[in-house]
Amino acid sequence: MTGSETPQGGLAALRQAHGIPALPAIPLDPVSQAPVTVASYNVHKCVGTDRRFDPARIARVIGEIAPDIIAIQEADRRFGRRTGLLDTAALEEAGLKLLPISRLPDGHGWHGNALAVRAGTPLSLQRIALPGAEPRGAVIAELELPAGKLRVIAAHFGLLRRCRTRQGAAILEAIGRGEAMPTLMMGDLNEWRPxxxxxxxxxxxxxxxxxxxxxxxxxxxxxxxxxxxxGWPQGVVREVRVHDTPLARTASDHLPLKAKLVLHARAASQGVTIPGIQAAA
Known part of the structure; x- marks a missing residue:
């Protein structure tokens, strides 16, 4: 889909109502590029394919990736008290710090979605309850990185197609309420079909x-x-691939994804400006 094409039905109205732009073609200045390693990992509550609960093993896989930003799904217990399951000490040894997403002192995420960063200051954190037949959520963090501002969305979509569609629309609506800035979305979206x-x-x-x-x-x-x-705008996310190692094949039922995030430093620090587009008040 190009920037000149118009989606049908309610999505077009959603974009118009919330100031969500069509895809722009914003060139990246090679002098300003600041590559960042990002990753997404469903850790299956730290239970591996060998059925062993081993948070330290999950941390070792993350250490193999050496991400600057990682979205982690199923980071908390699902039932009862949503306490965290990750080995935070091991993550800190790898240079990563969990953002304060959970409302519990011993929790790690929101509906299991956690975010860890190597270097960056959270400017805002938003928890979203996603619509659907089962409890699902997403986290939106606006970060100040060395290259400038970045919005990061961590999400875990539901198992039913109709629910995933509604959840995606809720994410777009939340994006439209914020200011324009480079945006990264990562997670287990439970959809393989294009x-x-x-x-x-x-x-x-x-x-x-x-x-x-x-x-x-x-x-x-x-x-x-x-x-x-x-990622948005086009070109900020590159080299998306699976992190496939013997340890990763055992640590969880999902393999992690990793990618390079190439920020335009000037756009990230000042916000991406697109003529005629304003975020909804």
Missing amino acids: GRRSSLRVLESFFGPAGFGPASFPARMPVFALDRIL
């Missing part, structure tokens, strides 16, 4: 076509591209 039947089509007006991604599930013999790393 094209007309894909529930990720709702996101295409902002993030671009959701084609076949790297297969990340199941970890021992990956077939389905359930995990995604998406």
Whole structure:
């Protein structure tokens, strides 16, 4: 889909109401590029394919990736008190610090979604309860990085297609309420299909076509591209691939995804300006 094409039905109205732009073609200044390693990892509550609960092993996989920013799904217990399951000491040894997302002193995320960063100051954190048949959520963090501002969305979509479509629309609505800035969305979106039947089509007006991604599930013999790393504007996310190592194939039922984030330093620090587009008040 190009910037000149108009989505049909309610999505076009949603974009117009919330100031969500069509895909721009913003060139990246090579002099200003600041590559950042980003990753997304569904850790399966730290239970591996060998059925062992081993948070330290998850931390070692993350250490292999050496991300600057990582979105982690299933970082907390799902039932009862949503206490955190990650080995925070091991993550800190790897240079990563969890953002204060959980409302519990011993929790790590929101509906299991956690974010860890190497260097960066959180400017704002927003927890979103996503619509659907089961409890799901997303986190939106606006960060001040050495290269400037970045919005990061960590999400875990539901198992039903109709719910995933509604959840994607809720994400777009939340983006539209904020200021324009480079945006990164990462998570287990539970959708491998591209094209007309894909529930990720709702996101295409902002993030671009959701084609076949790297297969990340199941970890021992990956077939389905359930995990995604998406970015806006075009060109900020590059080299999306699976982190496939012997340790990763055992540590969780998903393989992690990793990518390079190339920020235009001037745009990141000043906000991406697109003529005629304003965020909704």
